[in-house]
Amino acid sequence: MSVIEIQDLSLVYRTGKEEFLALDHINATIGSGEFVTIVGSSGCGKSTLLSVLDGLNKPTGGRVLIDGAPINGTGPERAVVFQQYTLFPWMSARDNVAFGIKQVRKGIPAKQAEAVSEEYLEKVGLSEFMHKLPGELSGGMQQRVAIARALAVDPKILLMDEPFGAIDARTRVTLQEMLLDLWSQDEEKKTVVFVTHDIDEALLLSDRIFFMEPKRIKDVIDVTIPRPRAKETLYNQEDSNKLLNRLLGLFYQDVAEQIGNEEVVL
Amino acid sequence: MSVPAIASASAKAGASASAQAGAKAGAPAKAQARDEENLHFAQRILNLPVLLFAVAFALAFLPRRMEDRARMSPIWALLVVYVFILAFFQYKLSGRPENRTAAKDVASVVFIFCIFWNLVTSKLDLFPFVFVPAPENVFWVYVEQWDYILSGLGRSMFLLVSGFFSSIIVAITLGIAVGWIPRLRNAVFPITKTISTVPALIYGPYIVAIMPTFTSASVLILFCGVFWSTFMNMINRVGTIDRRIIDTAKVLNVNTPTMIFRVILPYSLPRIINDMSVSLSISVMTLTAAENVGANIGMGRYVSRALAYANYTQAIAGIFFIAVVITILQYFVARLKKATVKWNY
Numbered sequence: 100m101s102v103i104e105i106q107d108l109s110l111v112y113r114t115g116k117e118e119f120l121a122l123d124h125i126n127a128t129i130g131s132g133e134f135v136t137i138v139g140s141s142g143c144g145k146s147t148l149l150s151v152l153d154g155l156n157k158p159t160g161g162r163v164l165i166d167g168a169p170i171n172g173t174g175p176e177r178a179v180v181f182q183q184y185t186l187f188p189w190m191s192a193r194d195n196v197a198f199g200i201k202q203v204r205k206g207i208p209a210k211q212a213e214a215v216s217e218e219y220l221e222k223v224g225l226s227e228f229m230h231k232l233p234g235e236l237s238g239g240m241q242q243r244v245a246i247a248r249a250l251a252v253d254p255k256i257l258l259m260d261e262p263f264g265a266i267d268a269r270t271r272v273t274l275q276e277m278l279l280d281l282w283s284q285d286e287e288k289k290t291v292v293f294v295t296h297d298i299d300e301a302l303l304l305s306d307r308i309f310f311m312e313p314k315r316i317k318d319v320i321d322v323t324i325p326r327p328r329a330k331e332t333l334y335n336q337e338d339s340n341k342l343l344n345r346l347l348g349l350f351y352q353d354v355a356e357q358i359g360n361e362e363v364v365l
Numbered sequence: 366m367s368v369p370a371i372a373s374a375s376a377k378a379g380a381s382a383s384a385q386a387g388a389k390a391g392a393p394a395k396a397q398a399r400d401e402e403n404l405h406f407a408q409r410i411l412n413l414p415v416l417l418f419a420v421a422f423a424l425a426f427l428p429r430r431m432e433d434r435a436r437m438s439p440i441w442a443l444l445v446v447y448v449f450i451l452a453f454f455q456y457k458l459s460g461r462p463e464n465r466t467a468a469k470d471v472a473s474v475v476f477i478f479c480i481f482w483n484l485v486t487s488k489l490d491l492f493p494f495v496f497v498p499a500p501e502n503v504f505w506v507y508v509e510q511w512d513y514i515l516s517g518l519g520r521s522m523f524l525l526v527s528g529f530f531s532s533i534i535v536a537i538t539l540g541i542a543v544g545w546i547p548r549l550r551n552a553v554f555p556i557t558k559t560i561s562t563v564p565a566l567i568y569g570p571y572i573v574a575i576m577p578t579f580t581s582a583s584v585l586i587l588f589c590g591v592f593w594s595t596f597m598n599m600i601n602r603v604g605t606i607d608r609r610i611i612d613t614a615k616v617l618n619v620n621t622p623t624m625i626f627r628v629i630l631p632y633s634l635p636r637i638i639n640d641m642s643v644s645l646s647i648s649v650m651t652l653t654a655a656e657n658v659g660a661n662i663g664m665g666r667y668v669s670r671a672l673a674y675a676n677y678t679q680a681i682a683g684i685f686f687i688a689v690v691i692t693i694l695q696y697f698v699a700r701l702k703k704a705t706v707k708w709n710y
Contacts, residue, residue, distance in 0.1 A: 153616050179616040184609045188708045189631045198627070202617045234708050248617075 109160035139311030438505030528587025540599020561593035
């Protein structure tokens with residue numbers, strides 16, 4: 100629902116006297132209602148880029164505009180789903196979601212927040228588990244709760260940092276399809292930025308793929324596969340195989356470039 | 366809780382299957398299910414601790430050689446203690462099945478110790494009676510001096526509760542505030558680290574000297590005894606809190622009070638309560654030592670005065686008493702943890 104403009108964005112990490120350039124003059128625009136994935140090998144700065152978008156990191160150069168206004172820190176129009184351990188372990192699933200709602204809709208009666216929370220937990224298929232603590236839920240269920248919490252505040256932008264990275268392959272497919280379902284249900288689709296290192300995931304989910312090499316976006320790929328998409332039929336099409344090969348090519352080229360000077364963990 | 370519930374459910378299922386074959390359905394199923402949860406009367410009675418209890422109980426009535434030299438107290442206070450131990454053992458036996466063996470072992474050791482103690486002192490008179498008092502004399506102290514001991518307990522508890530809890534509350538509040546603000550943390554932490562290495566007992570007498578009353582002095586000593594370590598731990602904890610929890614809270618747009626009271630505090634609560642049981646032991650130690658300096662009554666004062674008058678019977682009674690009181694306090698801390706913390710790291 101919102102346009103994100105990344106203008107000349109740079110980020111330098113300082114630890115003591117050492118400086119490390121994590122992002123180097125990045126420019127990109129993400130359209131309203133677009134689903135963009137950021138793909139790249141570990142350490143290429145994709146999570147750093149997302150952390151600037153969600154407001155946890157301040158850029159050292161350039162800026163990020165949302166609907167034309169520069170961002171300053173975190174904001175209620177953006178919701179974030181991290182990889183792991185992002186639920187508060189002392190709150191039940193319902194309370195976790197309701198907590199998120201209460202922060203954005205100040206003064207909402209507790210009962211109402213709980214009702215909204217239950218509604219979203221139902222959407223992610225966890226009605227039966229709403230009174231469980233995160234420690235009593237599986238990793239996949241915990242991510243469902245995290246997604247429910249992010250969606251329950253009805254954000255314009257959804258930022259996801261490898262949300263299914265720690266989930267087993269089978270559950271991951273279910274969660275990917277659930278996410279696509281929830282995203283396409285809205286009349287005015289949310290703008291999604293989704294970080295992953297899984298090429299299949301990127302092809303299944305996104306409208307465009309930003310392929311990152313260290314510090315910058317190397318290539319932008321339009322994913323022309325028609326929606327609705329399903330994992331099992333994804334590679335039945337000519338297009339998808341071409342895209343897959345292109346992405347794999349980028350990946351290995353990137354790795355080959357790096358192996359000369361430093362070790363790379365994919 | 367779930368383990369016995371499942372066990373009883375399966376027992377019920379098994380019993381009802383066999384009951385279908387029998388004429389009387391329902392009744393045997395119920396009986397069997399109850400048996401699964403409760404112990405047989407025979408299981409309660411026919412075990413080593415109960416046997417040892419009987420031996421100890423009977424032994425108390427045998428003639429006492431020590432009577433020739435020392436004044437011996439009536440035995441019924443000792444018998445009441447035995448009954449208490451037995452009752453506590455039976456209570457533990459009714460608890461979770463996996464703890465039953467431990468309950469039996471502990472009770473056996475305690476009764477063996479009692480029998481041994483009774484034998485070598487009052488029955489056989491093997492040691493100098495002044496230094497190794499007989500158990501009936503030790504436990505009789507509680508009967509003789511109950512009002513004095515209880516007023517000492519009340520006094521000690523008052524000091525302990527006011528010093529310990531005020532310290533914990535102040536240390537946690539300040540610790541969160543200091544830990545949350547990096548500049549303050551970097552300035553205060555090294556100082557706290559240095560101060561916290563000095564035990565409050567070292568400067569205890571100095572505090573007694575400068576404070577107007579002994580009460581205010583001992584509250585202050587207790588306060589210092591717990592404050593620095595709790596404060597330091599809290600600063601540390603807030604400083605090293607899991608980044609992911611803080612990041613999650615930040616992207617949920619929480620304000621500072623919410624961050625502190627709804628996120629950091631509940632996240633730290635399990636460790637705060639764990640530390641509390643350690644701090645509690647430290648403050649009881651500090652308290653009893655502080656009482657040696659200036660109090661006229663109190664649990665620690667009771668023991669130190671008894672020792673000063675070489676009344677080892679009273680001293681041992683006092684030591685037992687302190688042990689029981691600390692154990693009860695620790696039990697309350699454990700209950701508090703169970704009631705407030707339903708999760709773990």
